[in-house]
Amino acid sequence: MAPKILLAYGTMAGSTAEVAQAIAEELTQLGAQVDVAPVESINDLAGYNAVVLGSAVRMFHLLGKTRRFLRKHRKALQAVPVAYFLICLTMSEEKPETIEKATRFAKPMLNTQTPVSLGLFGGCINHEKLTDMFGKPLRFLPEQDHRDWDKIRAWAGEIYPLLLNA
Ligand SMILES: Cc1cc2nc3c(=O)[nH]c(=O)nc-3n(C[C@H](O)[C@H](O)[C@H](O)COP(=O)(O)O)c2cc1C
Numbered sequence: 001m002a003p004k005i006l007l008a009y010g011t012m013a014g015s016t017a018e019v020a021q022a023i024a025e026e027l028t029q030l031g032a033q034v035d036v037a038p039v040e041s042i043n044d045l046a047g048y049n050a051v052v053l054g055s056a057v058r059m060f061h062l063l064g065k066t067r068r069f070l071r072k073h074r075k076a077l078q079a080v081p082v083a084y085f086l087i088c089l090t091m092s093e094e095k096p097e098t099i100e101k102a103t104r105f106a107k108p109m110l111n112t113q114t115p116v117s118l119g120l121f122g123g124c125i126n127h128e129k130l131t132d133m134f135g136k137p138l139r140f141l142p143e144q145d146h147r148d149w150d151k152i153r154a155w156a157g158e159i160y161p162l163l164l165n166a
Pocket residue numbers: 010011012013014015016017056057058059060061087088089090091122123124125130134135138
C-alpha cells in the first residue's frame with residue numbers, strides 16, 4: 001500500500017501553498033499518497049505514516065497558525081516521522097548567516113519533534129497577494145520571487161526515503 005503523507009502548510013499570501021503543492025507532486029510521483037492542506041483546516045493526523053509541515057515566516061516568527069498547529073498536534077507529531085520547511089526572504093541568499101537565522105525561525109518546529117530534514121527556501125513578494133493589513137505595508141518592497149523550484153523538488157526527493165525509513 002502507498003505510504004500516506006500529510007503535507008500541511010501555513011501561508012498568508014499563497015507562496016508557501018505553491019511550494020507545498022510542488023513538494024506534494026514530487027512525493028506523489030515517488031509513490032506516496034499525499035494530502036495537501038492548510039494547517040488551520042487539519043483536525044486529525046491519524047492514519048498518516050509521515051507529516052511534512054511548511055510555513056511562511058512573518059515578523060521573525062513562524063506564522064501564528066503554524067505555531068497553533070504545532071501546539072494542537074504536538075503528541076501526534078512526535079509519533080510519526082516529520083520533515084519541515086520554511087519560506088522566508090532571509091533565505092533569498094543562502095549563506096551560513098542566513099541559514100543560521102532561518103533555522104532560529106524554525107525553533108517551535110524543532111522543539112516539537114526532530115525532523116528528518118529542515119528545508120530552508122527563499123520566499124517572494126507579490127503585491128497583488130499582499131492584501132491583509134500586515135502584508136499591505138510590505139508593498140514598499142520590490143516584487144521578487146526567490147523560490148528555487150529545482151532545489152525545492154530535489155528536497156522532496158531527499159526527504160521521501162528518510163520519511164519512510166525513519
Ligand atoms: C508582513 C510580512 C512580514 C515578513 N517578515 C519576514 C521576516 O521577518 N523574515 C523573513 O525572512 N521574511 C519575512 N517576510 C517574507 C515572507 O516570508 C515571504 O513573503 C513569504 O514568501 C511569504 O509566504 P506566503 O506567501 O506563504 O505568506 C515577511 C513578509 C510579509 C508580508
